[in-house]
Amino acid sequence: MSDNAESPTETQKEEPQLPSDDSTTNEEKKKIDVLLKAVGDTPIMKTKKWAVDRGRTVQSLAQFISRFLKLDASEQLFIYVNQSFAPSPDQDVGVLFDCFGSDGKLILHYCKSQAWG
Amino acid sequence: MSCPALDEPGFHACCQLLLQQSEQLGDGWSWLELGGGPGEEGSEVGYLKKTVLRSVAVDSNPVQTQEASGSETEQTSILQPEAQDTGEPASLNADDLNDYIKDEDAVCTAVDINSQVLQYEYHILYSCSYSTPVLYFRAFTMEGRSLTLQEVWSSIHPNYRLCLQNSPLTTITQQEHPLLGQPFFMLHPCKTEEFMRPLLQASHDQPRPVNYVLSWLSVVGPVVGLDIPLKYCTLLHPASSLSSAEPD
DSSP states (O other), X not given: OOOSSSOOOOOSSOOOBOOOOTTSOHHHHSEEEEEEEEOTTOOOOSOXXXXXXXXXXXXXXXXXXXXXXXXXXXXXXXXXXXXXXXXXXTOBHHHHHHHHOBTTEXXXXXXXXXXXX | OOSOSOOHHHHHHHHHHHHHHHHHHTOOOEEEEEOOOTTOTTOOEEEEEEEEEEEEEEESOHHHHHHHHHTSOOHHHHHOGGGGGGOOOOOOSHHHHHHHXXXXXXXXXXXXXXXXEEXXXXXXXXXXXXXXXXXXXXXXXXXXXXXXXXXXXXXXXXHHHHHHHHOTTSSEEEEEOTTTOSEEEEEOGGGHHHHHHHHHHHHHHTTOOXXXXXXXXXXXXXXXXXXXXXXXXXXXXXXXXXXXOOOO
Protein backbone atom coordinates (compact mmCIF):
# COMPACT_ATOMS: atom_id res chain seq x y z
CA MET A 1 0.00 0.00 0.00
CA SER A 2 1.39 3.32 -0.97
CA ASP A 3 1.09 6.07 1.57
CA ASN A 4 2.61 8.83 -0.45
CA ALA A 5 1.19 10.96 -3.21
CA GLU A 6 2.41 8.68 -5.98
CA SER A 7 0.08 6.72 -8.19
CA PRO A 8 -1.53 3.82 -6.39
CA THR A 9 -1.46 1.68 -9.49
CA GLU A 10 0.92 -1.24 -9.36
CA THR A 11 2.34 -2.06 -12.74
CA GLN A 12 5.07 -4.42 -13.76
CA LYS A 13 7.61 -1.69 -13.36
CA GLU A 14 7.30 1.35 -11.18
CA GLU A 15 4.99 3.85 -12.78
CA PRO A 16 7.09 6.33 -14.65
CA GLN A 17 7.09 9.86 -13.44
CA LEU A 18 7.90 12.96 -15.31
CA PRO A 19 10.94 14.49 -13.65
CA SER A 20 10.19 16.91 -10.87
CA ASP A 21 11.00 20.55 -11.04
CA ASP A 22 12.99 21.98 -8.16
CA SER A 23 11.30 25.33 -8.40
CA THR A 24 7.77 24.00 -7.93
CA THR A 25 6.06 24.35 -4.58
CA ASN A 26 5.08 21.40 -2.45
CA GLU A 27 1.52 21.76 -3.66
CA GLU A 28 2.65 21.76 -7.24
CA LYS A 29 4.86 18.75 -6.59
CA LYS A 30 1.85 16.63 -5.75
CA LYS A 31 1.38 14.28 -8.61
CA ILE A 32 -1.69 13.36 -10.55
CA ASP A 33 -2.21 10.37 -12.78
CA VAL A 34 -2.42 11.11 -16.45
CA LEU A 35 -3.49 8.64 -19.08
CA LEU A 36 -2.30 9.58 -22.53
CA LYS A 37 -4.26 8.45 -25.54
CA ALA A 38 -3.19 8.90 -29.14
CA VAL A 39 -5.59 10.34 -31.67
CA GLY A 40 -5.55 9.77 -35.40
CA ASP A 41 -2.36 8.31 -36.77
CA THR A 42 -0.23 9.70 -33.99
CA PRO A 43 2.21 7.14 -32.60
CA ILE A 44 1.02 5.45 -29.45
CA MET A 45 3.24 5.81 -26.44
CA LYS A 46 4.34 2.49 -25.01
CA THR A 47 3.90 3.92 -21.58
CA LYS A 48 0.54 5.56 -21.39
CA LYS A 49 0.13 6.23 -17.74
CA TRP A 50 2.28 8.81 -16.04
CA ALA A 51 2.46 10.44 -12.65
CA VAL A 52 2.82 14.14 -13.35
CA ASP A 53 3.43 17.10 -11.05
CA ARG A 54 0.31 19.18 -10.68
CA GLY A 55 2.32 22.26 -11.49
CA ARG A 56 3.50 21.04 -14.84
CA THR A 57 2.06 22.96 -17.75
CA VAL A 58 0.30 21.54 -20.78
CA GLN A 59 3.07 22.92 -22.92
CA SER A 60 5.68 21.13 -20.89
CA LEU A 61 3.78 17.88 -21.15
CA ALA A 62 3.35 18.33 -24.90
CA GLN A 63 7.07 18.86 -25.28
CA PHE A 64 7.78 15.79 -23.22
CA ILE A 65 5.53 13.70 -25.42
CA SER A 66 7.04 15.19 -28.58
CA ARG A 67 10.52 14.28 -27.40
CA PHE A 68 9.37 10.86 -26.29
CA LEU A 69 7.85 10.22 -29.69
CA LYS A 70 10.81 11.83 -31.45
CA LEU A 71 8.64 14.11 -33.51
CA ASP A 72 10.10 16.45 -36.11
CA ALA A 73 10.39 20.09 -35.31
CA SER A 74 7.79 20.74 -37.98
CA GLU A 75 5.23 18.57 -36.26
CA GLN A 76 3.08 20.23 -33.67
CA LEU A 77 1.64 18.17 -30.87
CA PHE A 78 -1.81 19.05 -29.63
CA ILE A 79 -3.26 17.96 -26.34
CA TYR A 80 -6.99 17.80 -25.71
CA VAL A 81 -9.19 17.37 -22.70
CA ASN A 82 -12.59 15.85 -23.10
CA GLN A 83 -11.54 14.95 -26.64
CA SER A 84 -12.74 18.33 -27.73
CA PHE A 85 -10.86 21.17 -26.18
CA ALA A 86 -7.22 22.18 -26.34
CA PRO A 87 -6.26 23.70 -23.01
CA SER A 88 -4.01 26.71 -23.01
CA PRO A 89 -0.31 25.76 -23.16
CA ASP A 90 0.27 27.53 -19.86
CA GLN A 91 -2.48 25.67 -18.05
CA ASP A 92 -1.41 23.53 -15.11
CA VAL A 93 -2.28 19.87 -15.48
CA GLY A 94 -3.35 19.89 -11.85
CA VAL A 95 -6.19 22.24 -12.73
CA LEU A 96 -7.17 20.02 -15.64
CA PHE A 97 -7.26 17.08 -13.29
CA ASP A 98 -9.53 18.97 -10.92
CA CYS A 99 -11.93 19.82 -13.74
CA PHE A 100 -11.84 16.71 -15.87
CA GLY A 101 -10.31 13.96 -13.81
CA SER A 102 -12.37 10.88 -13.08
CA ASP A 103 -11.53 7.61 -11.38
CA GLY A 104 -8.43 9.25 -10.01
CA LYS A 105 -6.93 10.03 -13.40
CA LEU A 106 -6.91 12.62 -16.10
CA ILE A 107 -7.34 11.35 -19.62
CA LEU A 108 -5.61 13.47 -22.21
CA HIS A 109 -5.72 12.85 -25.91
CA TYR A 110 -2.79 13.91 -27.99
CA CYS A 111 -2.46 14.34 -31.70
CA LYS A 112 0.40 15.30 -33.93
CA SER A 113 -0.24 17.42 -36.94
CA GLN A 114 1.63 19.33 -39.56
CA ALA A 115 -0.73 22.04 -38.53
CA TRP A 116 1.54 24.85 -39.48
CA GLY A 117 3.22 23.52 -42.54
CA MET B 1 -15.30 12.10 -45.75
CA SER B 2 -16.13 14.32 -48.65
CA CYS B 3 -18.75 16.49 -47.02
CA PRO B 4 -17.37 19.44 -45.12
CA ALA B 5 -17.26 19.06 -41.37
CA LEU B 6 -18.54 22.57 -40.99
CA ASP B 7 -20.95 24.34 -43.29
CA GLU B 8 -22.00 27.94 -42.92
CA PRO B 9 -25.21 27.31 -40.94
CA GLY B 10 -23.16 25.03 -38.71
CA PHE B 11 -20.66 27.81 -38.24
CA HIS B 12 -23.43 30.18 -37.23
CA ALA B 13 -24.87 27.69 -34.77
CA CYS B 14 -21.48 27.03 -33.20
CA CYS B 15 -20.81 30.74 -32.92
CA GLN B 16 -24.11 31.36 -31.20
CA LEU B 17 -23.31 28.64 -28.67
CA LEU B 18 -19.90 30.12 -28.10
CA LEU B 19 -21.48 33.53 -27.73
CA GLN B 20 -23.84 32.32 -25.04
CA GLN B 21 -20.97 30.83 -23.11
CA SER B 22 -18.92 33.96 -23.57
CA GLU B 23 -21.72 36.00 -22.07
CA GLN B 24 -21.90 33.67 -19.09
CA LEU B 25 -18.18 33.90 -18.60
CA GLY B 26 -17.84 37.56 -19.41
CA ASP B 27 -15.28 36.68 -22.04
CA GLY B 28 -16.17 39.55 -24.32
CA TRP B 29 -17.08 37.99 -27.65
CA SER B 30 -19.71 39.69 -29.76
CA TRP B 31 -21.48 38.84 -32.99
CA LEU B 32 -21.55 41.25 -35.88
CA GLU B 33 -23.41 40.96 -39.12
CA LEU B 34 -23.06 42.64 -42.42
CA GLY B 35 -26.19 42.61 -44.51
CA GLY B 36 -26.13 41.69 -48.13
CA GLY B 37 -26.75 44.45 -50.64
CA PRO B 38 -29.88 44.81 -52.78
CA GLY B 39 -30.70 41.57 -54.47
CA GLU B 40 -28.73 39.71 -51.82
CA GLU B 41 -31.37 39.49 -49.15
CA GLY B 42 -30.78 36.69 -46.74
CA SER B 43 -27.08 36.67 -47.41
CA GLU B 44 -26.03 38.43 -44.26
CA VAL B 45 -22.64 37.32 -43.17
CA GLY B 46 -21.75 37.22 -39.54
CA TYR B 47 -18.59 36.96 -37.55
CA LEU B 48 -17.40 36.84 -33.99
CA LYS B 49 -15.30 39.63 -32.65
CA LYS B 50 -13.36 40.25 -29.50
CA THR B 51 -11.14 43.09 -28.40
CA VAL B 52 -8.42 42.58 -25.84
CA LEU B 53 -6.06 44.95 -24.13
CA ARG B 54 -2.79 43.38 -23.25
CA SER B 55 0.62 44.35 -22.11
CA VAL B 56 3.20 42.61 -24.23
CA ALA B 57 6.90 42.58 -24.55
CA VAL B 58 7.42 43.92 -28.03
CA ASP B 59 10.74 42.55 -29.15
CA SER B 60 12.10 44.81 -31.83
CA ASN B 61 13.89 41.90 -33.46
CA PRO B 62 11.81 38.82 -32.80
CA VAL B 63 12.90 37.12 -36.01
CA GLN B 64 16.56 37.45 -35.20
CA THR B 65 16.06 36.19 -31.70
CA GLN B 66 14.39 33.07 -32.96
CA GLU B 67 16.91 32.50 -35.69
CA ALA B 68 19.74 32.77 -33.24
CA SER B 69 18.30 30.14 -31.02
CA GLY B 70 17.14 28.12 -33.98
CA SER B 71 20.71 27.71 -35.11
CA GLU B 72 21.05 25.03 -32.48
CA THR B 73 20.26 21.95 -34.44
CA GLU B 74 18.94 19.83 -31.61
CA GLN B 75 15.25 19.22 -32.01
CA THR B 76 14.59 19.84 -28.37
CA SER B 77 16.20 23.25 -28.44
CA ILE B 78 14.01 24.28 -31.32
CA LEU B 79 11.01 23.59 -29.20
CA GLN B 80 12.35 25.54 -26.28
CA PRO B 81 14.82 28.16 -27.44
CA GLU B 82 14.92 29.90 -24.05
CA ALA B 83 16.79 26.94 -22.61
CA GLN B 84 19.86 27.92 -24.56
CA ASP B 85 20.64 30.50 -21.92
CA THR B 86 22.04 27.76 -19.71
CA GLY B 87 24.60 26.75 -22.29
CA GLU B 88 23.79 23.10 -21.67
CA PRO B 89 23.52 20.89 -24.72
CA ALA B 90 20.00 19.72 -25.40
CA SER B 91 19.74 15.99 -25.48
CA LEU B 92 17.13 13.30 -25.64
CA ASN B 93 18.86 11.21 -23.01
CA ALA B 94 16.55 10.53 -20.08
CA ASP B 95 18.93 11.95 -17.49
CA ASP B 96 19.44 15.17 -19.41
CA LEU B 97 15.73 15.46 -19.76
CA ASN B 98 15.61 16.23 -16.05
CA ASP B 99 17.99 19.13 -16.40
CA TYR B 100 16.28 20.19 -19.54
CA ILE B 101 12.87 20.30 -18.01
CA LYS B 102 14.20 22.41 -15.17
CA ASP B 103 15.47 24.95 -17.64
CA GLU B 104 12.20 25.30 -19.46
CA ASP B 105 10.83 27.44 -16.69
CA ALA B 106 12.91 30.30 -17.98
CA VAL B 107 10.23 32.35 -19.68
CA CYS B 108 11.10 34.44 -22.73
CA THR B 109 14.18 36.44 -21.88
CA ALA B 110 14.76 38.04 -25.24
CA VAL B 111 17.02 41.04 -25.43
CA ASP B 112 15.74 44.53 -26.22
CA ILE B 113 12.28 44.13 -24.82
CA ASN B 114 9.95 47.02 -24.48
CA SER B 115 6.70 46.47 -22.73
CA GLN B 116 3.66 48.28 -23.94
CA VAL B 117 -0.10 48.08 -23.82
CA LEU B 118 -1.64 47.00 -27.06
CA GLN B 119 -5.16 46.59 -28.28
CA TYR B 120 -5.80 43.34 -30.09
CA GLU B 121 -8.88 42.72 -32.14
CA TYR B 122 -9.80 39.16 -33.11
CA HIS B 123 -12.37 38.20 -35.72
CA ILE B 124 -13.65 34.74 -36.48
CA LEU B 125 -15.07 34.39 -39.95
CA TYR B 126 -16.25 31.48 -42.00
CA SER B 127 -14.15 30.50 -44.95
CA CYS B 128 -16.27 29.09 -47.76
CA SER B 129 -13.21 27.88 -49.63
CA TYR B 130 -11.99 25.78 -46.74
CA SER B 131 -15.30 25.16 -44.97
CA THR B 132 -13.64 26.08 -41.74
CA PRO B 133 -13.51 29.04 -39.42
CA VAL B 134 -10.64 31.41 -39.99
CA LEU B 135 -9.01 33.78 -37.56
CA TYR B 136 -8.24 37.36 -38.45
CA PHE B 137 -6.62 39.77 -36.05
CA ARG B 138 -4.94 43.12 -35.82
CA ALA B 139 -3.23 45.08 -33.11
CA PHE B 140 -2.80 48.74 -32.32
CA THR B 141 -0.74 50.72 -29.88
CA MET B 142 -2.61 53.03 -27.57
CA GLU B 143 -1.73 55.85 -29.90
CA GLY B 144 -3.56 54.12 -32.73
CA ARG B 145 -0.59 52.91 -34.69
CA SER B 146 -1.17 49.46 -36.14
CA LEU B 147 1.44 46.86 -35.44
CA THR B 148 3.63 45.39 -38.09
CA LEU B 149 3.89 41.69 -38.67
CA GLN B 150 7.29 41.70 -37.06
CA GLU B 151 5.93 43.30 -33.92
CA VAL B 152 3.05 40.88 -33.83
CA TRP B 153 5.44 37.96 -33.76
CA SER B 154 6.43 38.77 -30.23
CA SER B 155 2.91 38.07 -29.02
CA ILE B 156 2.94 34.66 -30.63
CA HIS B 157 3.33 31.99 -28.00
CA PRO B 158 6.97 30.80 -28.02
CA ASN B 159 5.66 27.28 -28.36
CA TYR B 160 4.64 28.02 -31.91
CA ARG B 161 7.01 30.65 -33.16
CA LEU B 162 9.56 28.51 -34.88
CA CYS B 163 7.04 26.13 -36.40
CA LEU B 164 5.13 29.04 -37.83
CA GLN B 165 8.22 30.70 -39.21
CA ASN B 166 9.24 27.54 -40.98
CA SER B 167 5.96 27.27 -42.80
CA PRO B 168 5.53 29.96 -45.39
CA LEU B 169 2.10 28.77 -46.44
CA THR B 170 0.50 28.59 -43.08
CA THR B 171 2.09 31.40 -41.21
CA ILE B 172 0.40 34.54 -40.22
CA THR B 173 -0.02 36.66 -43.30
CA GLN B 174 -1.43 40.08 -43.92
CA GLN B 175 -4.73 39.94 -45.75
CA GLU B 176 -7.60 42.19 -46.53
CA HIS B 177 -10.50 41.43 -44.21
CA PRO B 178 -13.13 39.89 -46.50
CA LEU B 179 -15.96 41.90 -44.98
CA LEU B 180 -14.35 45.09 -43.78
CA GLY B 181 -11.76 45.51 -46.49
CA GLN B 182 -9.14 46.57 -43.96
CA PRO B 183 -5.72 45.02 -43.48
CA PHE B 184 -5.66 42.27 -40.90
CA PHE B 185 -3.38 39.42 -40.07
CA MET B 186 -4.77 36.02 -40.78
CA LEU B 187 -3.89 32.55 -39.58
CA HIS B 188 -4.19 30.56 -42.75
CA PRO B 189 -6.91 27.91 -42.56
CA CYS B 190 -5.45 25.42 -45.01
CA LYS B 191 -4.38 23.03 -42.28
CA THR B 192 -7.43 23.43 -40.08
CA GLU B 193 -9.23 20.43 -41.52
CA GLU B 194 -6.15 18.37 -40.86
CA PHE B 195 -5.94 18.99 -37.15
CA MET B 196 -9.70 19.05 -36.67
CA ARG B 197 -10.31 15.76 -38.42
CA PRO B 198 -8.98 13.44 -35.71
CA LEU B 199 -10.89 15.42 -33.11
CA LEU B 200 -14.14 15.11 -35.00
CA GLN B 201 -13.49 11.46 -35.73
CA ALA B 202 -12.99 10.80 -32.04
CA SER B 203 -16.19 12.62 -31.19
CA HIS B 204 -18.01 10.52 -33.78
CA ASP B 205 -16.90 7.33 -32.11
CA GLN B 206 -18.26 8.46 -28.80
CA PRO B 207 -21.48 10.41 -28.92
CA ARG B 208 -20.30 13.70 -27.52
CA PRO B 209 -21.28 17.05 -28.90
CA VAL B 210 -18.35 19.03 -30.15
CA ASN B 211 -18.54 22.70 -30.89
CA TYR B 212 -16.34 22.91 -33.97
CA VAL B 213 -15.64 26.60 -33.57
CA LEU B 214 -14.80 26.28 -29.89
CA SER B 215 -12.50 23.32 -30.41
CA TRP B 216 -10.81 25.03 -33.32
CA LEU B 217 -10.46 28.24 -31.35
CA SER B 218 -8.94 26.46 -28.38
CA VAL B 219 -6.22 25.20 -30.71
CA VAL B 220 -5.47 28.35 -32.70
CA GLY B 221 -6.23 30.96 -30.06
CA PRO B 222 -3.10 30.48 -27.95
CA VAL B 223 -1.00 30.70 -31.11
CA VAL B 224 -1.96 34.36 -31.49
CA GLY B 225 -2.09 35.23 -27.83
CA LEU B 226 -5.80 34.66 -27.43
CA ASP B 227 -6.65 32.84 -24.24
CA ILE B 228 -9.67 30.58 -24.28
CA PRO B 229 -10.61 29.96 -20.66
CA LEU B 230 -10.98 26.38 -19.60
CA LYS B 231 -14.45 27.23 -18.35
CA TYR B 232 -15.73 27.06 -21.91
CA CYS B 233 -15.14 23.37 -21.71
CA THR B 234 -16.32 22.81 -18.16
CA LEU B 235 -19.52 24.71 -18.84
CA LEU B 236 -20.28 22.46 -21.77
CA HIS B 237 -19.24 19.24 -20.13
CA PRO B 238 -19.59 19.23 -16.39
CA ALA B 239 -17.50 16.53 -14.75
CA SER B 240 -20.54 14.47 -13.92
CA SER B 241 -21.16 13.75 -17.58
CA LEU B 242 -17.71 12.32 -18.18
CA SER B 243 -17.70 8.63 -18.74
CA SER B 244 -15.28 7.03 -16.36
CA ALA B 245 -14.88 3.67 -18.01
CA GLU B 246 -12.68 4.50 -20.94
CA PRO B 247 -11.42 1.29 -22.48
CA ASP B 248 -7.66 1.23 -22.73
